[in-house]
Amino acid sequence: MKLLFDRVFDGAGEMLAMAEKEIAAATAELGEAAPISMPNTAYSLACHNAYLGKQIRNVSELARGFSEAKEWASGERRLGGAFNAGFATFMAAEAIEACKYARSPDPYGGEYHGHMSDAEVRELGVPLVTGDIPGFVVIIGSAPSDEEAVELIRGYQSRAIFVFLIGGIIGQARRQNLNMGFPVRVVAVGPDIWCAAHIISFVNRAAMIFGAVKPGDREAFDHYTFHRIRAFVNAFRPVPDIVVASGGGAIAMGFPVVTDDAADMWPVPKSLIIQQNTADFIETSLEARDIKIKVSKIDIPVAYSTAFEGEIVRRADMRADMDGSRSDCFELVVSKEAHEIEDHSIELIGPDIDEAEPGARTSIGFVCEVAGKAMQSDFEPVFERKFHNFINCVEGVMHTGQRDTIHIRVSKAAFDAGFRARHFGEVLYAKVKSEYESVVDKCAVKIYTVPEQLKELRAKATEIYNRRDERLGSLTDESVDVFYDCILCQSFSPAHVCIVTPERLGLCGAVSWLDAKATNELDANGPCQRVSKQRVVDENIGIWEDVNERVREASHGSLEQVTLYSIMVDPMTSCGCFECICGIEPFSNGVVIVNREHDGMTPLGMTFSEMASMTGGGVQTPGFMGHGKQFISSAKFMKAEGGPARIVWMPKALKETVGAKLNGTAARLYGIDDFVSMIADETVTEDAEALLEFLGGSGHPVLGMEPLL
Amino acid sequence: MALKGLDIFKLTPKTNCKDCGVPTCMAFAMKVAQGSVQIGACPHMSDEALAALGEATAPPMKLVKIGAGEREYALGGETVLFRHEKAFVSKNLFGVALKPDSAERVLPEVMKIDYERIGERMHVELLHVGYGGSGNGDMAGSGNGDMADGGSGDRAAFLDTVRKAAAAGRTLVIECGDAGVAREALELAKDGKPLLNGANPSNYAEMARLAEEYGVALGVGAPDIGGIYDTVQALEGLGCKNLVIDVGAASAKEAFANAVQIRRAAIKDSVRSLGYPSLVNLEKLAPGNPELQLALASVFVLKYGSIIIMGDMSYAQALPLFGLRQNIFTDPQKPMTVEPGVYPINGADESAICATTVNFALTYFIISGELQRSGVPVNLLISDAGGYSVLTAWAAGKLSAASLEKFFSEQGLNDRLKNRTLLIPGKVAVLKGEIEESLPGWNIVVAPNEAVGIVKFMKELSA
Amino acid sequence: MPFAPVPQAFKSSLKEVVIGAGESAVALGGENVLPLYSFDAPIKNRPKVGIEISDLGPDRSLPELAKFYEGASSAAELAARACAAPGADFVCLWLEGADPNGEDRDVADCVKICREVAEASPLPLAVQGCGSPDKDARLFEKIAEALQGRNVLLLSAKEENYKGIAVAAVTAYGQKIAAESSVDINLAKQLNVLISQLGIAGDSTVMHLGASAAGYGFEYIASTTDRVRLAALAQNDAALQMPVIAPVAADAWSVKESVMSEDEFPEWGPVERRGADMEICTASAMIAAGANAVIVRHPRSAAAVAELISALL
Structure with missing residues (x-):
């Protein structure tokens, strides 16, 4: 030869x-x-x-x-x-x-x-x-x-x-x-x-x-x-x-x-x-x-537009009803090797919509397989969470929930126009390919409708969901090499910069470290940029020279330094769209947290909106800080001042949302059981003095801590 | 640098006595830091604490008041050079220069300009009357009283004009470097607490006494910025600190340079003796050139004119100038809003189609403008959405199916309006279903995402 | 101690962008001080004034404007007239008629008009598209080709269409572009970065940061321009050092104050005077905020703004 x-x-x-x-x-x-x-x-x-x-x-x-x-x-x-x-x-x-x-x-x-x-x-x-x-x-x-x-x-x-x-x-x-x-x-x-x-x-x-x-x-x-x-x-x-x-x-x-x-x-x-x-x-x-x-159009028989995003398909108008709370439904994104996927393959495994009685309750499961050289399994949940928007924009189709709690309805009108199960696949294919163009090279969708098979697949999907949650839970600020910044809010709060870390999500509650990471990888020039963390100044209160440099640059010079773990020293700024705000309560040496939905008074003598008006706009206000709900149970929550043990008051509804996780954190950090019950709420008091009394009675750990001021 | 709330809190009695009207000392301290409550509201602050706070919270630029009663205006008190850092404190005032030979003609035209725009009264706040070729910036320190055209006939005409101006119901700027004549003018106008402009390096002591005697603010000028600084220091030495700095009349270029450098020295370099409001007289900088005056006035609204005097002001000039001022002096944290309600467009009556958006003034202007251009009669329904833009209002829960339901019932719209089609902003298409639930009987239609699509959309909708 | 002002010249300066060719070429930007602060350091290039003409012709219901353009009907004739207006440094042809929702003039016709206008204009030429991202992309590619060597400024490349416009106009045919974003420093920066990633240097791009008339949210554009300029000079942010252009004509002439008839608001006076004053006020304020060039419609406005610039620099 x-x-x-x-x-x-x-x-x-x-x-x-x-x-x-x-x-x-x-x-x-x-x-x-x-x-x-x-x-x-x-x-x-x-x-x-x-x-x-x-x-x-x-x-x-x-x-x-x-x-x-x-x-x-x-x-x-x-x-x-x-x-x-x-x-x-x-x-x-x-x-x-x-x-x-x-x-x-x-x-x-x-x-x-x-x-x-x-x-x-x-x-x-x-x-x-x-x-x-x-x-x-x-x-x-x-x-x-x-x-x-x-x-x-x-x-x-x-x-x-x-x-x-x-x-x-x-x-x-x-x-x-x-x-x-x-x-x-x-x-x-x-x-x-x-x-x-x-x-x-x-x-x-x-x-x-x-x-x-x-x-x-x-x-x-x-x-x-x-x-x-x-x-x-x-x-x-x-x-x-x-x-x-x-x-x-x-x-x-x-x-x-x-x-x-x-x-x-x-x-x-x-x-x-x-x-x-x-x-x-x-x-x-x-x-x-x-x-x-590039995928430029979606091959479905009905219109596709954000104008249909909020459309509700009523019971009387529906042709198909797939409800994850009553039967086995789920959606899942999995990454594969390129050779395992045939691009644009859409497979329906089981009966189609027209094979069920009109209005009958059926079940459905989507497995969206993606492959790409830049694809990372951390992006899977990011894509998956967008399915709600992707499917909701179909005219005559309603979608709520995520993972295995989805609920989908297809209207009679959409059905009559020819909408069938495979069109879900067309939508997911087109949207995943176009929205995540930079990381998805190939995409295939499998649609399952056989109840027995769905039961089995849903169990497998649940394992994957659990593994992801564990991964998210195991990510700590120490275990990663980079943080991300987020300047999505700068259009109305020009000086504000969020630094997003695994243990501290964006204060809006919507941008986790993984989200920020995905946003960055998908759009390198977008609102989230990598922030290295090599030049540590003080790990306890969370100062890195790299972080400060980014904050200076991204705030266009209006901020000099932030700490990630303190609310007393150069706390992170707030844009105005924070889920919660915390402020120090000087008599108990603790902090009061109030969420946006709570419109009553707090023991600080200020309501959420009063506190918000003093904290927003990208200004550092020592003693006050906006943050996401999930941050409350983080071990990094005002770690410099002693951590979540400083929390003395929260609205009852917020306690219910974050209680379990917060209790877990308190047990781990301080060996305290049922910490949440030691925290006052509006049903206990909205007054500073009565608060102090209550804390004495509940044996709250804050009473033994260093003064904040 | 303004004090942080916590620093102020440390100086409070920390008793939560509520005597200040605020529930806790912490809340009080935060409000003081924010500027919404004065430190004096607490009756229990120690003298040392008050002194410490007074020093630290004193603005780098004095807040000077001119006028009296409801025509009293605050000038200055600024803490920043750029409005994105923090809102400007005092909007500039516009004045028109009245001259003996033209006052009769100009005054009624100026008084005609009086209208409301987004909750603010728009009118020429000040009337300026000058003696001879008087003033200070252009006197080159040559003393006073010996001005070429300062004869007695001019004096009578000047005083007569002051009298007319004082009767017009506006605050006066009396410009006169001759203390004797100035006294006569002040006698005529003293109740309105005019601004007395005309102190200069040679007459400042006399003028200071006069201003003191009549309890009015004093305008001071000099041939150059160094002279201004020296004269202000001399006046401060006499205890006269109720001042306005005349940025001069040598040229527009120099007046602008002075205005910027004076403000910058005060705020950035903490030069307290330049920390006073400014006055710029465009009739001197561009005499008889209304277009150039308008252009210069626009520049001085942005860059540091506290009082802007023009030779005249037509309605056509007032419209953009007042709009510009209203924009520049808004708080970047608190957007302008329009009143909630029904705004009929293109002659809409009760049977016209309805559209809704937020009460953020900018959104309202853009949307109403586009709807107008479409030519289609439509009732624009503005609900209180916290003054935010559409998406922000939605994210903050200020624009929701529930908020619209409340708005509809408060305004009784189901009875007031016959048409049952409601257009909602494309950006909140996601609310469509919920709104259908909360407003039974209404047909909810999603409008375009961006305002540019409205004209086409409306034309197609009504076709 | 006598007072000594502290001059604030920055180490960084704006990039300089030249439009037009030959003797009439004009340079925008290049200074290392805040707008009009010539007392801090000499300003390399004065702000420039462009005068706008539309392919659909002027609004001849405005008597002064009608008189100014009397006897001129084709775009080329209008351009020749505009170039002679006192104060005009360049002419801007607005392809209003290209709008797909309006006349929808086709690309070839637009190119022909541009050629004729370029031929008839002794001053540098800017061409403003119709605003439809798709149509503008197609237009600019062909216009850039047709006007090779004229060094024209094309307004604008936006996030939706910057790639084709930037590559065709600048790289392939050596023209200049305006990068248009909507009143947000980060969007402006992002677009500049994206354009530079196509291999396009900063001296080929100017920024169009958005426009609004005085009274209509002007504070947003004013503050955005302030921040962009501070970032460019004080922070040495190379991605924001491009000169700024402010086409104020369209906004100034479409607000209530400039369109309502005198019948409806007799005390306001003639429409034309109101429109011109709105334009003078908005353009002047934009120059104070940091525009290195403004585009106005009325010859009266061009004259006033040019006079302002001479008075201040």
Whole structure:
């Protein structure tokens, strides 16, 4: 078997020999001084220009360039040498084409596209750079049949991939009457492999125009094309050496080659891929070049809009009713390996909606499988929680709850319009793919409706929910390397910055550390940024130099320093949308906490809104602090001042919400049982003196603690 | 730097006696820190505590009052240079300069400007009457009384104009560097506690005595900022601290430079002798050029003019200027709100379609503007949503099915309105179902998310 | 001790963005002091005044405006007239007619108008889209191509369409763009960062931080501009150091004070005077807040604002 390197060098040799002959012919025919140029470009012969840093203006310069190219192809038969040989192949190909254009300004006479003008480079370059065109493919050779040729081209077109054709496939497409041309994004470049020079010329000009890459800086060209030009090659068998040599150049530029030719072919992971099933060329190619196709519309028979988010489907109007509180229903996101998932597969396992009696209670379970290189299992619950919004926006469908407490209703109108169980899958697929584009490469949805099976699956899902909760519970500020900031509220509280840690969620109660992390990974420029915690100043009250720097930057200079665990020293600021506010009660040396929903008085002599008006707006108010409900039971809650044992008063309803967890924390930290019963509420008193009396009676630990002031 | 509530709390008696009218000493301290209660409201504070607090809570810029009775206005008292840090304290005042030869014509036009905008009366608060080419900024310290056009005829005309202005029912700015003439003018206008402008490096002692005698604030100026500083210090030495600084009339450029540098020195660098409100006279900076005066006035509203005097003010100029001032002097923490109620648009009657949004003034303006442009008659129902924007109000629970239900019943809308279609903001589409429950009989329609979509939406809806 | 003012020139300065080509080119930004604070340090470039024309023509019901544009009908003729208005530093063509909800003029026609206007304008040209993110993206790409070498300013690229506009206008055809966000320092910064990640340098972008007329939430734009400028200068935040442009015309001429007829409010006086005064007030306040360029509609406004700038600098 012939070695791959040998095939590259042999192929390069063929192309060079051909070029040498053409240049010699041109010299003889037109003379050394005859001008060489491509029409409508300011970049001369772009491949020569890019690789040699030289403008080729006439035949003699072309000949000199050729001898340089020849040297490129005489290197060691190893990887670097093979790449150089690939580039030499492109220069030789460009020389061949240049000789054609030296003889006639329009050598292809409309039959083939040939050279692309600078205007065309810009026109195609813009959407390529912005990602509106997700990439382009160069298809070389003839497909096994005319039908398959057209199927492949159409497959790429439907994914908005730009298609360049070289060789036999052009005739195949013409026989099938495929419409071609720049506007329809399918271009018949030319009949021979050297026409590939026009595509490489296009790529190199794009790098010079859009990437400001300097001619002659080959490394910069490679870097640009690898990172910015999402291109790849499909080569049909048989693939001769001369095509292999060109493929070497393409691979050096970062463009993988997919071929069905296994003879004398040496697969190279991610670069040279043998896919003998040509029907899978598209999927294999997109995966190899990391191209994600945007989902732009949701394939369902009813409207989809936020305007339907609050719609309620009443009992009388409903066709299907799936209620997690009465039967086994659930929704679950699980991450998988890419090869385990077929993108956009939507599977209904069990009877469809129309098989049940109208209005009958049925059950449903969604398993949404996702895969992606940047996917992390921590994102699963983040996606899952959005299912509520995703499904609720369907016209005529109502969704409440999450996990295994969901309740879904489908209206008769939606049913009559054709809405069926698989459409839930379409919605979830489209939304997960588009909303989490940066991390989800593939997504498939399984919809279960068989009660027995659901019972079993729900039990499995519950195990996963429990594991996640444990993971969340086991995350501590010490066990992570980074915190996150959150500046979502700055639109109305311009100086406020939340620092979100595993043990301290955002004060709105809606942004946990995992949420912040996911927000950051999904949108690197968004409202949540990573905050390192390497330069510790005081771990006890929670001061990090890194955190302070971020706070200074994100508050645009209005805050200098915050502590994460103290409410007395530089406490974190509040925006105004906090769930709760705590304030020190000086007579008991404790703190009073009041939640937004409570509109009565507190022993501080201030209501929630009075306290809020003094604390909001991103101003540090020692002794007062806004926070989320979940923070109350955190071991980090005013840790510097002694922790949750300082809590002396909370509204009864808030006690009920956080009581169990708070008791757990108090038992763990202080060995106190039923701590919550020692805390007063509005049914005990709203007066400071009576509060002190009560605390004495309940044996509250705060009475033995250091004074706060 | 303002004191934190806890620092103030430490100085209170800590008895929770409630004599101040606040339930606890902590709550009292917090309110003092916030500025909503004066420290003097506590009858039990020790003298040392009061002294300590007085020093620490004194603003870097004096609060100066001019005028009397309901026409008394506070100027200055600012603590920040930019309104996003904390609200500006005292809105600027606008004045019009009356001249003997044009007062008859100008005065009625100025008095016509008197209207209400979002709960605030809009009118020209001050009338300025100057003696001769008087004033201070342009006198270059050359003393007084010997001004070229300061003859006795001018004096009579000046006093006559003061008399007319005093009768107009506005607070006066009397500008006169001649203490003798100034006394005569003050005699005519003393009840209204005018601002006496005209102290300068050579007459300040005399002027200070006069201001003291009549109990009025004194305007002081000098050829340059150094002279202003020296003259203010000299006046302070005489115990005269009820001052307004005239930023001068040499050029607009210099007046602006002075206004900014004086305010910045006071607030940023704690130069107490420049911590006074400012006065800028645009009629001197751009005489007879109403457009340039309008442009300069707009600049001085943002940048540190406490009193802005113009040569004239047309209604067309007043509309944007008063609107601008209303905007700039809002508290960034407390958004402007409009009164809850029914606002008929495009001649809507009881059978017109209804739309609802929050009482945040900006939202109201934008939505009502777009509805107006649609040409479709519609009743805009504004409920009290705490002055927040739609999403914030929703998140804070101030805009909900329950709040709308309460609003509908309080306003008796089911009886007042015949139409039963209600448009709700697209951003709270999620409330649709709940609102349908709480407002039985109403057809709830979700409007677009953004105001730009309203015109098209309304046209399609009514088509 | 005599008083000595402490000048507050910053170590950081704004980026400088040039629009137009040749002798009439104008530079925006570049200063290292707060707006108009020339007493702290010299201001490199004065704020500039643009005058707006619409492809649909001026509102000829306003007598002064009608007189100013008398006999000029095509956009090119209007532009030539606008360029001659005292105080105008550049002209801004508003493609009002491109609005898909309005005339929906097609891209090719718009490009043709732009070409003609560019041809007829001795001053630098800005082109303002119709506001539809999709239509503007398509328009600007073609306009940028057609006006290569003119160094025009395209308003605006927004979060929804910045990619195509930025890459086409700046990278492919070397034009300038305004990055438009809605009155929020973080949104402004985010958009600037996103645009810079496309490889576009700060000297090709100006910021359009949002607009509102005096009395209509102007405090938000004023404070946002204050904060952006302080972040740029005091905090050396490179992502906010672009100059600011304030197209105030559309807002100033659409509020109640500028549109209600004199019949309805006789004491207010003529509509045209009210609109121009609203525009003068709003544009002047924007310059005080930190705009490096304003765009106004009425020649009277352009003259007044230019006079203001001369008076203060």
